[in-house]
Amino acid sequence: MTQYRVLPGPEHFLPPSAASMGICLPDPGEAHINGVIVPEEKAYEEAAKQFLMAKVPTLFPGPLVLWAWNEKAAKKATAIRHLYNTIKECVQPGQTPMLIPMPDYRPKYPKINPEVEINPNHPNLTIWHNKIDCCMFIGVHCHQANLSLKIIRGGTSCYTIAMCAQAGHEDAMLSFRDASVEKIMKLADAVKRLKGTVKPRLTSAKNGA
Amino acid sequence: MSKEKIKISEDLYDIMPSDYQDLVKSATYGKEDRGWKDIGNSKELIEQHSLCAGCPESMAFRYILASLPNPEDTVMVGSTGCTSLVFPMVAVHNIHSLFGNQNAIASGLKRALSVRFPGRTKDVVVLAGDGATVDIGLDMTLQAWFRQEKFTTICFDNELYANTGGQESGLMQKGFVAKMAPVGKLFDKVRLPEIARESGCHYVIQCTVSKPSLVEKVVRNAVMIAREIGPTYLQLYTPCILEIGKNSMEGLQEMRDSEKPTERFAYREYISEPAKQLLAEISAKDKEKKAAAKQLASQGA
Known part of the structure; x- marks a missing residue:
């Protein structure tokens, strides 16, 4: 079994893909934390804890939920808004939750506005600009999520969570799989349950922020 | 996309950036009579561009995107060059191909789309520079025409390799000296419109993009003919103002000067017989529609 762990960076300019370092994806009903497979229940707790600890906990919804291309996508969007509102209600003064979209994957030239969006080709700009120290990707196509997660791990110290609708992401520090409306709501419940029990970080992480 | x-x-x-909200609210997807006159009244399908200030290619892009008859069901295929810097800003599905490969990619794409969506009209439009169309990709360009592939090829002819500093291209005029071609071009500009006609294109146009109404007409015709009959080709003069030593404001005048009857970009067209028939049918239908609308309006009044 690999000793490699997927930890907040900055790892280095071109971090190795976690898969190449021996990190495996979870089976249904499981998740991974730092590359270690755990029961899904434990991952809800950990993700909620990370949100409540972060100075700028952020959700990054991608095109699969931003665009109402089917009924399920619209329902997931509603659940994401609920999760965001829950985090907002549960954090303490000084913590500033954000909801920043990734509307599509085109490289944005000549510039991106990091205050209003994130782009998979240079996600670090949005992380740096907003001093984000914990984020969750949801509704992003897997290949673009992998790209973003690796860049973020390479150049920032942001804690990354993936709520993946497929098999999960090795390159996230915490990854769920088979994302559904129920799972998003369950995460919101976990945040609510842990409200007031987690001490927020006073200052944001050194490089992600 | 639909x-x-x-x-x-x-x-x-509420969290979507405003350009996406505008695209949904006021872009002209699905509008039957869309055209260059929508520019300024509705959200354009090009957000911004990364071309040089005053580049005629940016005008061409705006007119072409405003004129596509079916943008929601169109896929554009681009290639290496100045155009590839613009495609990320375009709200029409597009593919960037390897340099010169664009017509081969478009051939496969068109066939795949007709198998995958048999009941839907899906247009494919190639848009590449003269280097990709005439030099590096000439094989793919011609083979697609020989095979009568049903898509439109648009060549932005700026008569050299612009974004690599000004090397000689096949479409450069004889004797022209560029920054990276100091000896001067030794042979004539390749006569691709004639070659296109002989290779089986049903609609071949050579013009500049100085007149938006003309660009609209030829783009619409080219797409409609490609949809029903076979390959079509547009060669549009989009001068590189930097490489020919002009200022940002002089691109339009350069095109006007070059399209005079005796100049090399005088308007030229070739329309095959089946294409002529199709255009006549479309024109008759349009007239009928207009007459019906007029009648309806007069009854309402």
Whole structure:
């Protein structure tokens, strides 16, 4: 079994893909934390804890939920808004939750506005600009999520969570799989349950922020 | 893509950047009579561009995107060159191909789309520079025409390799000296419109992009003919003002000067017999529609 762990960076300019370092994806009903497979229940707790600890906990919804291309996508969007509102209600003064979209994957030239969006080709700009120290990707196509997660791990110290609708992401520090409306709501419940029990970080992480 | 899919989830609408909201609210997807006159009245399908200030290619892009008859069901294929810097800003599906490969990619794409969506009209439009169309990709360009592939090829002819500093291209005029071609071009400009005609294109146009109404007409005709009959080719003069030593404001005048009857970009067209027949049918239908609308309006009044 690999000793490699997927930890907040900055790892280095071109971090190795976690898969190449021996990190495996979870089976249904499981998740991974730092590359270690755990029961899904434990991952809800950990993700909620990370949100409540972060100075700028952020959700990054991608095109699969931003665009109402089917009924399920619209329902997931509603659940994401609920999760965001829950985090907002549960954090303490000084913590500033954000909801920043990734509307599509085109490289944005000549510039991106990091205050209003994130782009998979240079996600670090949005992380740096907003001093984000914990984020969750949801509704992003897997290949673009992998790209973003690796860049973020390479150049920032942001804690990354993936709520993946497929098999999960090795390159996230915490990854769920088979994302559904129920799972998003369950995460919101976990945040609510842990409200007031987690001490927020006073200052944001050194490089992600 | 289809119009039904261009809807933002209600619960996340407020966080979407305004250019996406505008695309949904006021772009001209699905508008039957869309054209260059929509520019300024509706959201354009090009957000911004990364070309040089005053580049005629940016005008061409705006007119072409405003004129595509079916943008929600169109896929554009681009190639290496100045155009490839613009495609990320375009709200029409597009593919960047390897340098010169664009017509081969478009051939496969068109066939795949007709198998995957048998009941739907899907247009494919190639848009590449003269280096990709005439030099590096000439094989793929011609083979697609020989095979009578049903898509439109648009060549932005700036008569050299612009974004690599000004090397000689096949479409450069004889004797022209460029920054990276100091000896001067030794042979004539390749006569691709004639070659296109002989290779089986049903609609071949050579013109500049100085007149938006003309660009609209030829783009619409080219797409409609490609849809029903076979390959079509547009060669549009989009001068590189930097490489020919002009200022940002002089691109339009350069095109006007070059399209005079005795100049090398005088308007030229070739339309095959079946294409002529199709255009006549489309024109008759349009007239009928207009007459019906007029009648309806007069009854209402």
